[in-house]
Amino acid sequence: MKHLLTGALRREDAISLLDAAEDMHEVQDRQLKKLPALRGRTVVNAFFENSTRTRSSFEIAGKWLSADVINVSGSASSVKKGESLRDTVLTLAAMGIDGIVMRHGDSGAAQLAADWLDVSFPSVRVINAGDGAHEHPTQALLDAFALRRRLFGAQSRGRGLDGVRIAIAGDIAHSRVARSNALLLPALGAEVTFVGPPTLLPPGADTWNTTVTTDFDAVLQQPLDALMMLRVQLERQRGAFVPSVGEYIVGWSLTDERRAKLDDDTVIMHPGPMNRGLEISSRAAEGLQSAVLEQVTSGVSLRMAVLYSLIAGEEPQ
Numbered sequence: 001m002k003h004l005l006t007g008a009l010r011r012e013d014a015i016s017l018l019d020a021a022e023d024m025h026e027v028q029d030r031q032l033k034k035l036p037a038l039r040g041r042t043v044v045n046a047f048f049e050n051s052t053r054t055r056s057s058f059e060i061a062g063k064w065l066s067a068d069v070i071n072v073s074g075s076a077s078s079v080k081k082g083e084s085l086r087d088t089v090l091t092l093a094a095m096g097i098d099g100i101v102m103r104h105g106d107s108g109a110a111q112l113a114a115d116w117l118d119v120s121f122p123s124v125r126v127i128n129a130g131d132g133a134h135e136h137p138t139q140a141l142l143d144a145f146a147l148r149r150r151l152f153g154a155q156s157r158g159r160g161l162d163g164v165r166i167a168i169a170g171d172i173a174h175s176r177v178a179r180s181n182a183l184l185l186p187a188l189g190a191e192v193t194f195v196g197p198p199t200l201l202p203p204g205a206d207t208w209n210t211t212v213t214t215d216f217d218a219v220l221q222q223p224l225d226a227l228m229m230l231r232v233q234l235e236r237q238r239g240a241f242v243p244s245v246g247e248y249i250v251g252w253s254l255t256d257e258r259r260a261k262l263d264d265d266t267v268i269m270h271p272g273p274m275n276r277g278l279e280i281s282s283r284a285a286e287g288l289q290s291a292v293l294e295q296v297t298s299g300v301s302l303r304m305a306v307l308y309s310l311i312a313g314e315e316p317q
């Protein structure tokens, strides 16, 4: 794998990244967290869209591997002076960088960057950190990693998520996390159900290798190993997708009442940022079942594994 652009990975590639992340995870328990693996390498975080966790997580991951990490934000870059994305990407590459982690508001932006770089700077690796409403592969990988650890603990290495039942609920249409998970989780053997209001299910979802439905309460009556709530992406919704916030909550929010009906061992997940009180109640977000902060912690390990395997090009020792 040269670049990481999509969650559509081969099972063995995904498992080898998850296993490498297990090795990296051990670093988090140390007082001295730096590994020398990417010393002398340079990674640029180019974020043309807002981000708290993904950008800092990639920055910490790069720094713990001893890479030099540079942040370029869309709002403070020459993009604001009218420079094209292609010129920006090639300019950064011309400085001798090894990798570019890119978040952009347009679907396909990371793929375009990879295509341009393959021609002019073929040693530079591209990692898609979210392109529009299209994909966010490291989020899907970290979700799989956090869930695998919750379910299998110290026996996680080498395993997929075979037979694991996962429901993903909410604003599927605007979610790049949903799309990357729709590709990755079934490849790992999971049984995935997407559920949301009919207007927030994307056209073509019926062709995914998953179940798609609108009845949240019916989904919650089935046994579930994990329930992943997605943010209602108000900033991407052009027009009214649900008649009101009240109606959304009645049909699709993980309220305290719905949480009380879940099995005690159903893992509750959310990629963040959360709209508390809209798609998820505070109690559901913070109870023992919640893996929300484990997902964040897992993100650093997983991104260390991705940076290492793409840039150093070998399995970690």
Ligand code: NCD
Pocket: 053, 054, 130, 136, 139, 176, 177, 230, 231, 233, 271, 272, 273
């Ligand atoms: C997600 C994103 O930006 O796609 N957040 C994240 O990276 N953890 C989900 C979201 O914005 O709702």
